[in-house]
Amino acid sequence: MPITRGGIPGDELQQNLRAHYDPLFRVVVLLSFVALVINVYRVVVDGPMYHSVIQLVVVAVMTITLSFRHRFSQSTVACFLMSAFFVGCVVGLLRLGLGAAALLAFVLIPMFLVVLSSYKNAIFSLFGIALTILIVGYLHVSGGINSESNLADQNREFMSWLILALVFTNVTYAAVYITDRLRSYWSSTFDDLKSSHDEVNALIEHSPTAILIYDVDSNSFVRANPRAAELFSTSADELTGKPTYLDLFAEPVSYDPATTQNLQDHILAALGGETRIFETELLPPRGAPVVCELTLNHLPLDGRRFVRFTAQDIRHRKEAEIERKSLEAQLAQSQRLEAVGKLSGGVAHDFNNLLAVILGNAEMLRDATQDTEQLAMLDSITSSVQRGADLTQNMLSFARKARLNPQVIDLNEIVRDLKNWAGRTVPANIDVEVSLLAGLWPIEVDQSALQNAILNLLINARDVMPDGGKLTIETANLRIDDDYIVERGEEVPPGRYTLLAISDTGSGIPESTINRIFEPFFSTKPAGKGSGLGLSMVLGFMRQSGGTVRVYSEPGEGTTFKLYFPTSKSSKLSEAQKTANRASLTKGGQTVLVVEDEPELLDLLVTTLSNAGYNVVAASSGDEAFEVFQRSPGFDLLLTDIVMPGTLQGTSLSRALRELNPDLPAVFMSGYASEATVHGNGLRPEDIRLMKPVTRSALLAALDKALKPATPPEE
Incomplete structure (x- = not known):
């Protein structure tokens, strides 16, 4: 804002003026001391005449004021100086009249006041001086004052004094006006410059990005904002003056090796007018390197070669990018595994029906022949069917659609009994170490599926240690919270988990394949040495059981598989299943x-049951079976598939028939285990479910068990 007439300069402008005129004031102080010495000499030589004494006092006041000017405000200094100067000029005017040099010195008083004080004070002093000239002139004309003899006649002409006062007033006013305009322009320019400086300084000081100004000629940083100091964990003073760019920056990251450029190339390009943006590492004086996005551009200052370094901390962005890529990879793998799971579940239904027909006919042919060669072939067929059934079961386990019979068990007991059910899986050249946690939380899982999963992991560990090694099995209690899930990307809800860890000292899993080991049919073993479904079955079983499995491996060091089981809400362990009585074949x-x-x-089922002594009535659909039952409701048992054409599926058929006969037992068969869950509205806890092929x-045995409640006890 321009300073208006009559205004007083602000504190900052006054400080600027004081600093600007300080060299001039020093010269004036020196001259004042010289004048003081001269006046003292005159008083001593000529005697203490009034004008000499007054001038001596005036000079002394001016000298003291100027010597101690920094102790007073600028207005006070200006008032003292101008007052003393005025008194000195008046003394000279009284003594010499129109011939006094003070008439010229009077002009300086308003000019100094307009600069040091205000326009209004300068105008007041102007008219005051003009009035003083007229009063002194009147005294000379009237004879009240006697001047020097050679000037007495000239001093008695009042018109000369009047003309002098008018000329002084006009000339001095012009000088004051020009000086005021110059001061106003100066003040306006000063304020604009200060405002612009403050804005630029605020942009730098309060910028959310780190800014450093680099002087190419001095090879050092000359300015650093607080964000830069914060980024480097130091002060702005430590970053300026001494460090070069090589002290703080590593060579930039290049995405194209063909266009690799070092930091010096980027600086020279910025001096040429280009704006360079690239990623690099900042090397703080203390602490770890910081990954940043660096922008270099030239600051257009005349005669100065400045380059601005703008550093944006991208650590969080990099972490988010890594996390995003990880989530995308997990999503892609999840979608891929889900697609394979749906395919596996769909194929399993029809495949199990085919296996059931092959197995049933092979068993009937085996009963009808005594030829050793034919029996061997039939045994081979039966064995192949069983392998096909296991393969289908593994596919369903991976797809999380296998039928499980969860029960509350103690995981430590399963591990302790390892040698009984694992047999000779682990050879003698492998040292097995078991570390079981006392007070382990119980889990609720299918015991058979759990043993199968552990067996798969033991076989894998054995295969990667052909020359022997160390196998460690550990159990532990674990609490998983939200932070643990986010950090490791787990797919389980937070809560209490029981951990089973199986570690080996084998060759480890290469980083290129570790993300694929749970894919079905993927195997690193030679052809014919594995189906590639073992680990996929383990993953499917764990997820179907509400847990998950994680793998940690270092090539050349070994591998650890960690199985996380949700802790059972019930602390009561289930009793071991009793061995079922062998069913009678007739x-x-x-x-x-x-x-x-x-x-x-x-046809195969009808033949098998008829040969076993049952009276069998066949139906090819649920609707047909319902009509048969309505005509003759005296059936002892219902044996039905779950998914069939028509209105009534297996479970809905059982519900409809039980409305006619509530005590009717039922045995359900399915080639697709999850059908019992999806369509299980008619199932009872005592109903038996069989997985094809059977x-x-x-x-x-299943029919015998289902019919036992209806069979009268033997006497």
Whole structure:
């Protein structure tokens, strides 16, 4: 804002003026001391005449004021100086009249006041001086004052004094006006410059990015804002003056090796007018390097070669980018595994029906022949069917659609009993170390599936240690919170978990394949040495059980698989399942309604049950079976597939039939285990569910168990 007439300069402008005129004031002080010496000499030589004494006092006051000017405000200094100067000029005017040099010195008083004080004070002093000239002139004309003899006649002409006063007033006013305009322009320029400086300084000082000004000629940083100091964990003073750019910056990261440029190339390009943006590492005087996005551009200052370094901390962005890529990879893998899981579940249904037909016919042929060679071939067929059934079961386990029978168990007991059910899986050249946590939390899982999963991991550990090694099995309690899940990308809810860790000292898993080991049919073993479904089955079982599995491996050091089981809400352990009584191969009197939409499998079931002594009535759909039951409701048992064409599926058929006969037992068969869950509205806890393909002994045992409640006890 320009300073208006009559205004007083602000504190900052006064300080600027004081600093600007300080060299002049020093010269004036020196001259004042010289004048003081001269006046003292005159008083001593000529005697203490009034004008000499007054001038001596005036000079002394001016000298003292100027010598101690920094102790007073600028207005006070200006008032003292101008007052003393005025008194000195008046003394000279009284003594010499129109011939006094003070007439010229009077002009300086308003000019100094307009600069040092205000325009209004300068105008007041102007008119005051003009009035003083007229008064002194009147005194000379009237004879009240006697001047020097050679000037007496000239001093008695009042018109000369009047003309002098008018000329003085006009000339001095012009000088004051020009000086005031110059001061106003100066003040306006000063304020604009200060405002611009403050804005630029605020932009630098309060910038959210680190800014450093680099002087190419001195090879050092000359300015650093607080954000730069914070980024480097130091002070701005430590960053300026001494460090060069090589002290603070590493060579920039290059995405294209063909266009690799060092930091000096970027600086020279910035001096040429280009704006360079690239990633690099900042090397603080203390602490770890910081990854930043650096922008270099030239500051257009005349005669100065300045380059501005603008550093944006991108550590969080890099972390977010890494996390995003990790989530994308997890999503892609999850989608891929989900697609394979759906395919596996869909294929398993029809595949199990085919295996059931092959197995049933092979068992019937085995009963009908005594030829050793044919029996061997039939055993081979049966074995292959069983392997196919295991393969299908593994596929369903991976797809999380296997039928499980969870029960509360103590994981430590399973591990302690390892040698009994694992057999000779682990050879003698492998040292097994077991570390079991006392007070381990119980878990609720399918014991058979758990043993199968552990067995798969033991086999893998054995295969990677052909020359022997060390196998460690550990159990532990673990609490998983939200931070743990986010940090490790787990797919389990927070809560209490029981951990089973199996570690080996084998060759480890290469980083290029560790993300694929859970994919079905992916295997690093030679052809014919593995199906590639073992680990996928483990993953499917763990996820279906509400937990997860993680793998940690270092090539050349070994591998650790960690299985996380959700802790059971019940602390009561289930009793071991008792071995089922072997079913009798022949029965008599019971009538079974068999419902199956596959004609070949239906014929096989009818033949198997008829040979076992059951009265069998067949139906190819649920609707047909319901009509048969309505005509003759005296059936002892329902044996039905779950998914069939028509309105009534297996479970809805059982519900409809039980409305007619509430005590009707039922055995359900399925080639797709999750069907019992999806369509299980008609299932009861005591109902038996069989997974195709079913051996003849397992089928007859299931029927025997289902019919036991209806069979009168033997006497």
